Amino acid sequence: MQQFAQGATDAFSELFERYKQPIFAFFRRRLADPAHAEELTQETFLVIVRGASRYQPRALFRTYLYAIAFKILRAHRRKQAFRATFLGERKSTHDPAARDATDAGLFVRQAVAKLDRTDREILMLREFEELSYAEIAGLLHLPLNTVRSRLFRARMALRGLLQAPAPSAAPKLTESEERA
Amino acid sequence: MNTAATHSAPEEIMALFDHELSPEQAKSVSAHIDDCQECSAMLANFTSISHDLADWRVTPVPQSLATQIGEAAKHSKSLGNLRTPNIFLRAALWTWKQWALGFGLAMATLLLVAVMSIPNLYRSHGTAQTAFLASQGKSGAIASLPTASHDASREALSKLQERQALAEQLQRSESDMQMSTSPIPGPPPLPQAPMIARSVSLSIIVKDFPAARIALDDIFARHHAYAADLKASTVENSARSLTASLRVPASDLAPTLAELKALGRVQEETQNGEEVTQQHADLVARLKNSRETEQRLQAILANRTGKMSDVLEVEQEISRVRGEVESMEAELKNLNHRVDFASVNLTLNEEYQASLGIPPLSAATRLRNAVVSGFRNAGETLLGILLFFAEYGLTLAIWLTIFALPVFLLWRRYRRSLASI
Numbered sequence: 001m002q003q004f005a006q007g008a009t010d011a012f013s014e015l016f017e018r019y020k021q022p023i024f025a026f027f028r029r030r031l032a033d034p035a036h037a038e039e040l041t042q043e044t045f046l047v048i049v050r051g052a053s054r055y056q057p058r059a060l061f062r063t064y065l066y067a068i069a070f071k072i073l074r075a076h077r078r079k080q081a082f083r084a085t086f087l088g089e090r091k092s093t094h095d096p097a098a099r100d101a102t103d104a105g106l107f108v109r110q111a112v113a114k115l116d117r118t119d120r121e122i123l124m125l126r127e128f129e130e131l132s133y134a135e136i137a138g139l140l141h142l143p144l145n146t147v148r149s150r151l152f153r154a155r156m157a158l159r160g161l162l163q164a165p166a167p168s169a170a171p172k173l174t175e176s177e178e179r180a
Numbered sequence: 181m182n183t184a185a186t187h188s189a190p191e192e193i194m195a196l197f198d199h200e201l202s203p204e205q206a207k208s209v210s211a212h213i214d215d216c217q218e219c220s221a222m223l224a225n226f227t228s229i230s231h232d233l234a235d236w237r238v239t240p241v242p243q244s245l246a247t248q249i250g251e252a253a254k255h256s257k258s259l260g261n262l263r264t265p266n267i268f269l270r271a272a273l274w275t276w277k278q279w280a281l282g283f284g285l286a287m288a289t290l291l292l293v294a295v296m297s298i299p300n301l302y303r304s305h306g307t308a309q310t311a312f313l314a315s316q317g318k319s320g321a322i323a324s325l326p327t328a329s330h331d332a333s334r335e336a337l338s339k340l341q342e343r344q345a346l347a348e349q350l351q352r353s354e355s356d357m358q359m360s361t362s363p364i365p366g367p368p369p370l371p372q373a374p375m376i377a378r379s380v381s382l383s384i385i386v387k388d389f390p391a392a393r394i395a396l397d398d399i400f401a402r403h404h405a406y407a408a409d410l411k412a413s414t415v416e417n418s419a420r421s422l423t424a425s426l427r428v429p430a431s432d433l434a435p436t437l438a439e440l441k442a443l444g445r446v447q448e449e450t451q452n453g454e455e456v457t458q459q460h461a462d463l464v465a466r467l468k469n470s471r472e473t474e475q476r477l478q479a480i481l482a483n484r485t486g487k488m489s490d491v492l493e494v495e496q497e498i499s500r501v502r503g504e505v506e507s508m509e510a511e512l513k514n515l516n517h518r519v520d521f522a523s524v525n526l527t528l529n530e531e532y533q534a535s536l537g538i539p540p541l542s543a544a545t546r547l548r549n550a551v552v553s554g555f556r557n558a559g560e561t562l563l564g565i566l567l568f569f570a571e572y573g574l575t576l577a578i579w580l581t582i583f584a585l586p587v588f589l590l591w592r593r594y595r596r597s598l599a600s601i
Contacts, residue, residue, distance in 0.1 A: 025238040045249045081597035105235045127233045152191045
């Protein structure tokens with residue numbers, strides 16, 4: 001990143017190659033519409049490009065990247081909620097990825113969707129983005145011990161949900177489950 | 181042996197699984213897990229959950245997205261954005277604090293622009309009107325009026341039009357009067373120039389108050405002005421002031437004002453010119469008629485004979501008309517005086533400079549007074565708040581009741597939408 005900030009174009013290509021899939025997956029797992037996930041992925045990397053001159057290596061680049069992605073995600077959610085509330089725009093419920101997912105994958109998604117919102121976010125940041133407790137605490141502005149206890153609670157709750165008998169055939173996902 | 185007492189905490193096992201323990205702690209917990217089936221099962225649970233979550237796979241990044249980002253990055257670089265810090269990265273990323281700050285700054289800028297531009301607009305508008313009047317060759321009359329303000333210019337224009345109509349009327353009445361062969365002594369000659377009663381308000385701050393007072397008397401003497409009313413006040417530990425209502429000969433008004441302004445720094449100045457030509461002409465005409473009436477009544481009394489009651493009635497009428505004539509003469513005199521002598525309301529304020537002196541009160545007394553004053557102020561503030569709510573509380577409650585439900589419903593809907601995304 002420092003090389004890119006100093007003008008090395010190749011450095012950005014390398015960064016992009018390394019992080020494009022994790023960032024896309026970050027958005028894809030949290031948004032129903034794949035087009036939105038693509039758009040926000042693009043936005044994240046553009047913010048990186050535009051803010052390169054102000055980058056200071058105070059933390060891992062990965063933390064910096066996910067912090068930007070998380071901010072963009074929150075802004076997107078606020079915007080969507082505002083539009084749904086005040087402009088009456090209907091939320092997208094169609095999730096093409098659900099058709100491609102396996103039954104096991106859908107079952108996991110259903111279970112994760114049932115978790116508390118903050119617990120779910122902590123669990124996903126740990127399991128999928130593989131952030132440390134400290135990084136998660138910094139990202140969500142929570143105390144470290146809170147992150148740890150909530151992560152434990154989320155895992156225990158998820159274990160209970162996953163051990164419950166799975167629904168028979170192709171389960172019909174609710175709106176929020178589809179998004180999760 | 182109680183094994184439960186030696187169990188590792190479940191969160192410690194989870195931290196071991198997540199590689200979040202220090203090497204010493206990790207070694208200790210690992211050693212325990214190797215010997216404890218229960219804790220080992222707990223660790224296996226975490227592994228199982230991670231394994232299950234791994235089933236949630238995501239499709240690869242579309243190739244088109246990679247191309248788009250590459251192009252966008254090149255475009256950004258070509259614009260030189262890499263080297264230029266951009267605080268407005270994207271409005272959508274702003275927090276509510278940034279939005280509030282931005283909105284506040286925008287409103288402050290708007291207010292500043294309005295405050296700076298509105299007086300300039302008024303000034304330029306007034307100047308444009310004055311220039312227009314001057315270009316019409318009628319600036320002589322306008323010059324006697326304050327031209328700085330827009331209202332004054334508009335007033336000057338309307339008065340100019342009135343004056344033209346009045347001049348024609350006066351010319352007609354003058355010719356009528358010249359044609360009459362009445363032996364009655366004629367009224368004072370009608371004014372050719374417009375008659376303007378001027379009044380000026382002047383507020384001046386002076387450094388040397390006694391010297392200014394002496395200079396003021398000198399100005400009175402040189403310009404034959406006099407003070408109709410004068411009041412000077414000297415309060416201890418505060419600036420001295422003088423308020424005077426002056427009468428200055430109209431011909432000497434300009435030099436008198438110039439000398440008054442030289443006494444100190446002008447804080448405020450207002451000039452007004454009241455057009456009284458019409459009023460004067462009306463008064464002259466009415467006076468002339470009354471005198472003619474009186475003359476005719478005198479003739480009746482001298483030449484006619486009749487009953488005593490009729491004679492008394494004529495005398496009463498003569499007396500009434502005489503009263504009217506005298507009243508109008510006094511009014512005319514007053515009007516002429518207003519035109520001849522401009523009225524100047526002068527306020528002289530001393531530029532107060534605190535003198536160094538020993539405080540009359542001791543420190544303890546001053547402290548006590550300050551505390552008492554503080555309590556009084558606090559009480560006044562509380563009372564003010566109570567009075568505010570007593571006066572407006574009910575109205576506020578009504579409006580809150582009206583708006584609370586819709587706002588609450590919208591807020592709940594927003595929160596639900598946010599939670600469901």
